[in-house]
C-alpha cells in the first residue's frame with residue numbers, strides 16, 4: 476500500500492507540534508522516523524492514521540483520501556501499535572491477538588478457521604505460542620509489546636505503523652521483531668530511537684521541532700554532522716566485517732571536545 480501525506484500539521488494551543496510535513500512512502504517500503512524527544516514523531520504517526528482531531532493537511536492511502544474512508548475501511552488497511560499501548564486486563568493473549576481480525580468480521584463472515592490460522596501464525600512469528608492462554612495482567616512489558624505487534628500482524632494491514640516497537644524488548648526479540656517487520660510484504664512506518672536499528676530501514680525521515688528536516692536513504696540522512704547537529708552527540712561510524720555494514724558508536728560532546736566530526 477502506498478502512503479502519501481500532504482502538508483500535515485497539528486497544533487495544541489500555541490504550540491505547533493507537527494509543522495507542514497509532506498512525504499511519500501512506496502508500497503512495501505520500510506520507512507523509519509527518527510528525531511530527538513518531543514520532535515513530533517508520535518504525533519506524526521497519529522496524523523498518518525487519521526486519529527487526531529483538528530489536523531491540517533491530507534493523507535492518501537493508495538490515492539484514496541483517508542477522510543473519505545470509513546473507520547472499518549481504515550482498520551482493514553492500517554494497523555497501529557502505539558507507544559505504551561494497553562488493553563483490557565482480563566483478556567488472554569490469544570483473545571488480544573484475535574481482536575486484530577475484527578475489521579474483517581461481520582455477521583456473514585464470523586471468526587472462522589482461516590482467522591484462527593492467521594492468529595496462530597502471528598503468535599508464532601512473535602514467539603508467543605507458550606503464552607497464548609496467559610491473562611494480560613500477568614505479562615511482562617516486552618511480552619505485552621509482542622502481543623500488540625501480533626495483534627497488528629493478525630490484522631493483515633497494507634500499512635503497519637509502529638511507535639518505538641522495540642521498546643521493552645530484549646536484544647533477541649528486538650532483532651527478531653525487526654526481521655519480522657522487514658519480511659512482511661506490507662508498508663511499514665515506524666518511529667525509532669536506536670539509530671543503529673534505523674540504519675536497517677529502506678528510507679528514513681528525521682524530525683526536529685515538528686518539521687521533517689531530512690528524508691532519504693539511511694546513509695544520506697544519518698551523516699555524523701547531521702547527527703551531531705540534531706541529536707547533540709558525536710558519532711564514530713564503525714565497520715562490521717561480518718555483513719559489511721556500518722554502525723555507530725556515540726559520544727557525549729563533553730567527553731569528546733575534539734571529535735573529528737565536531738560541529739561546534
Ligand SMILES: Nc1ncnc2c1ncn2[C@@H]1O[C@H](COP(=O)(O)OP(=O)(O)OP(=O)(O)O)[C@@H](O)[C@H]1O
Nearest residue numbers: 487490492510511512513514515516517518519682
Ligand atoms: N496533546 C498535546 N498537548 C500539548 N502538547 C503536546 C500534545 N501532544 C504532544 N505534545 C507535545 O508535542 C511535542 C511532540 O510530542 P511527540 O509525542 O509527538 O514527540 P516524540 O518525538 O514522539 O517524542 P518522544 O521521542 O519523547 O516519544 C512534545 O513537546 C509534546 O510535549
